[in-house]
Amino acid sequence: xxxxxxxxxxxxxxxxxxxxxxxxxxxxxxxxxxxxxxxxxxxxxxxxxxxxxxxxxxxxxxxxxxxxxxxxxxxxxxxxxxxxxxxxxxxxxxxxxxxxxxxxxxxxxxxxxxxxxxxxxxxxxxxxxxxxxxxxxxxxxxxxxxxxxxxxxxxxxxxxxxxxxxxxxxxxxxxxxxxxxxxxxxxxxxxxxxxxxxxxxxxxxxxxxxxxxxxxxxxxxxxxxxxxxxxxxxxxxxxxxxxxxxxxxxxxxxxxxxxxxxxxxxxxxxxxxxxxxxxxxxxxxxxxxxxxxxxxxxxxxxxxxxxxxxxxxxxxxxxxxxxxxxxxxxxxxxxxxxxxxxxxxxxxxxxxxxxxxxxxxxxxxxxxxxxxxxxxxxxxxxxxxxxxxxxxxxxxxxxxxxxxxxxxxxxxxxxxxxxxxxxxxxxxxxxxxxxxxxxxxxxxxxxxxxxxxxxxx
Amino acid sequence: xxxxxxxxxxxxxxxxxxxxxxxxxxxxxxxxxxxxxxxxxxxxxxxxxxxxxxxxxxxxxxxxxxxxxxxxxxxxxxxxxxxxxxxxxxxxxxxxxxxxxxxxxxxxxxxxxxxxxxxxxxxxxxxxxxxxxxxxxxxxxxxxxxxxxxxxxxxxxxxxxxxxxxxxxxxxxxxxxxxxxxxxxx
Numbered sequence: 001x002x003x004x005x006x007x008x009x010x011x012x013x014x015x016x017x018x019x020x021x022x023x024x025x026x027x028x029x030x031x032x033x034x035x036x037x038x039x040x041x042x043x044x045x046x047x048x049x050x051x052x053x054x055x056x057x058x059x060x061x062x063x064x065x066x067x068x069x070x071x072x073x074x075x076x077x078x079x080x081x082x083x084x085x086x087x088x089x090x091x092x093x094x095x096x097x098x099x100x101x102x103x104x105x106x107x108x109x110x111x112x113x114x115x116x117x118x119x120x121x122x123x124x125x126x127x128x129x130x131x132x133x134x135x136x137x138x139x140x141x142x143x144x145x146x147x148x149x150x151x152x153x154x155x156x157x158x159x160x161x162x163x164x165x166x167x168x169x170x171x172x173x174x175x176x177x178x179x180x181x182x183x184x185x186x187x188x189x190x191x192x193x194x195x196x197x198x199x200x201x202x203x204x205x206x207x208x209x210x211x212x213x214x215x216x217x218x219x220x221x222x223x224x225x226x227x228x229x230x231x232x233x234x235x236x237x238x239x240x241x242x243x244x245x246x247x248x249x250x251x252x253x254x255x256x257x258x259x260x261x262x263x264x265x266x267x268x269x270x271x272x273x274x275x276x277x278x279x280x281x282x283x284x285x286x287x288x289x290x291x292x293x294x295x296x297x298x299x300x301x302x303x304x305x306x307x308x309x310x311x312x313x314x315x316x317x318x319x320x321x322x323x324x325x326x327x328x329x330x331x332x333x334x335x336x337x338x339x340x341x342x343x344x345x346x347x348x349x350x351x352x353x354x355x356x357x358x359x360x361x362x363x364x365x366x367x368x369x370x371x372x373x374x375x376x377x378x379x380x381x382x383x384x385x386x387x388x389x390x391x392x393x394x395x396x397x398x399x400x401x402x403x404x405x406x407x408x409x410x411x412x413x414x415x416x417x418x419x420x421x422x423x424x425x426x427x428x429x430x431x432x433x434x435x436x437x438x439x440x441x442x443x444x445x446x447x448x449x450x451x452x453x454x455x456x457x
Numbered sequence: 458x459x460x461x462x463x464x465x466x467x468x469x470x471x472x473x474x475x476x477x478x479x480x481x482x483x484x485x486x487x488x489x490x491x492x493x494x495x496x497x498x499x500x501x502x503x504x505x506x507x508x509x510x511x512x513x514x515x516x517x518x519x520x521x522x523x524x525x526x527x528x529x530x531x532x533x534x535x536x537x538x539x540x541x542x543x544x545x546x547x548x549x550x551x552x553x554x555x556x557x558x559x560x561x562x563x564x565x566x567x568x569x570x571x572x573x574x575x576x577x578x579x580x581x582x583x584x585x586x587x588x589x590x591x592x593x594x595x596x597x598x599x600x601x602x603x604x605x606x607x608x609x610x611x612x613x614x615x616x617x618x619x620x621x622x623x624x625x626x627x628x629x630x631x632x633x634x635x636x637x638x639x640x641x642x643x
Contacts, residue, residue: 356583
């Protein structure tokens with residue numbers, strides 16, 4: 001009898017051990033069996049991947065600049081901000097930066113459950129130049145995933161960090177990175193009745209913030225050109241000199257601002273075509289608003305929509321073949337797609353409420369839009385054929401989605417009423433799963449964000 | 458026992474505090490008076506200075522310019538019309554206001570005007586620019602239909618950018634859905 005009892009007990013323990021083995025240890029084994037270490041960004045509520053980013057080793061004569069801390073910190077900040085990664089506390093790291101030259105002791109990193117490890121080395125090449133070499137390691141797979149070496153001026157250390165962040169992000173998610181980018185937006189101050197609005201630009205992480213206009217004239221809806229040299233926007237500049245509110249161009253290299261041209265009626269809602277040669281916008285005259293395309297070189301303008309409706313907020317498909325826009329031709333405000341020559345307009349939104357400000361994703365698979373229904377504003381997504389509509393952000397007023405390169409992350413702005421009756425207007429970043437929303441910190445209230453394409457190296 | 462002692466001490470000491478603070482107040486008052494006398498002497502000097510400029514101040518008699526007079530007359534006539542949400546229809550009340558604006562423009566044949574169109578905050582920026590233009594144009598077309606020449610009327614839309622009143626409720630939204638007529642400066 002006792003024997004049987006003991007046997008049953010043994011059996012239970014055995015089952016327990018194998019259970020633990022299968023369900024707890026097995027995944028690690030699976031990882032080491034040549035399965036690539038990768039996050040699926042489309043998975044909704046996925047767990048953030050635990051990663052270790054060691055401080056870098058550095059030449060002694062560079063130490064005072066703190067780059068061996070600042071560069072890995074900036075990379076960590078980018079990756080953590082994406083919501084897909086969790087930085088493991090550096091106090092728990094068992095190897096210091098200098099010990100990490102060569103091959104890391106993977107066991108030391110498995111203990112703290114790091115899935116990926118980033119190591120780096122900074123050396124001085126010339127007087128004002130550095131070389132940064134980083135390596136990405138698959139801790140459970142015990143292999144080097146890739147290495148990258150960058151040389152640049154010391155003062156460009158932020159860009160170096162962003163470029164490295166993009167490479168790591170791309171390797172671990174399979175998606176295009178968006179860290180080496182900027183955001184232009186409208187900085188707001190003053191009361192609701194008398195808002196002062198200025199164009200401002202910053203790196204996607206909020207650093208290098210800079211105002212582009214002085215606030216003397218009202219500016220709205222800035223948008224990046226594909227080559228990043230220019231911004232187009234709508235402004236009431238010159239209204240005291242008898243000029244109509246119009247579309248303007250701002251050159252980021254020269255700081256020069258010019259009016260696009262004088263048209264009958266008001267011109268607004270500008271956007272560049274994907275190759276940057278043309279600009280699409282709305283012209284408003286005598287109660288009707290139609291979409292026009294203007295060639296920036298020849299300044300030839302062509303009307304694409306006709307009629308008494310409001311046709312506005314046009315946005316090109318990334319291949320330049322189609323235009324999505326917002327129209328009230330059927331009564332309510334809906335989204336339509338037409339050919340680039342204005343032919344074959346087709347309605348794509350059919351839900352309840354008003355649809356506005358459609359923006360085609362740089363990848364082409366989604367159209368982001370603003371929706372107003374039942375007294376609330378939403379940011380939503382749908383495929384270009386109008387299918388799979390889904391709302392990803394909400395607020396008293398949310399508006400103006402803009403895509404980061406890669407088409408997996410967006411920014412928009414949100415107004416939230418405060419207890420004292422004022423409004424707080426801020427920029428937010430969210431990914432297409434609708435998860436991982438966070439505020440983009442700006443010095444003042446902020447609206448109308450436009451995400452730049454990737455910086456040119 | 459100790460507690461009683463504490464209370465005793467406090468009772469004894471407390472009046473002194475009051476006395477002290479009263480004294481402070483007194484001295485404050487004194488100081489203030491002292492300050493005042495000083496200030497008086499300086500302000501007399503200032504008065505002397507302003508006396509020198511008094512003449513020019515007296516000369517600047519406030520008089521409204523012709524333009525300002527006309528503007529206030531226009532406001533009395535009714536400078537704005539209101540709209541329903543997402544609408545640009547001229548209702549009876551608006552038609553009445555525009556009739557009066559028409560007569561005002563007939564009385565002042567040299568005037569040209571700008572009509573600005575406005576929307577409440579419940580719409581996207583770009584759509585509201587277009588909607589504001591539609592509202593201002595509706596007012597313009599009504600005045601044209603009455604016989605005002607179209608080249609006397611310019612139109613600008615501010616969309617939701619320049620609300621008449623602040624606030625985020627029905628009342629504010631109603632006040633902010635307008636077309637407002639201004640007299641053009643010379």
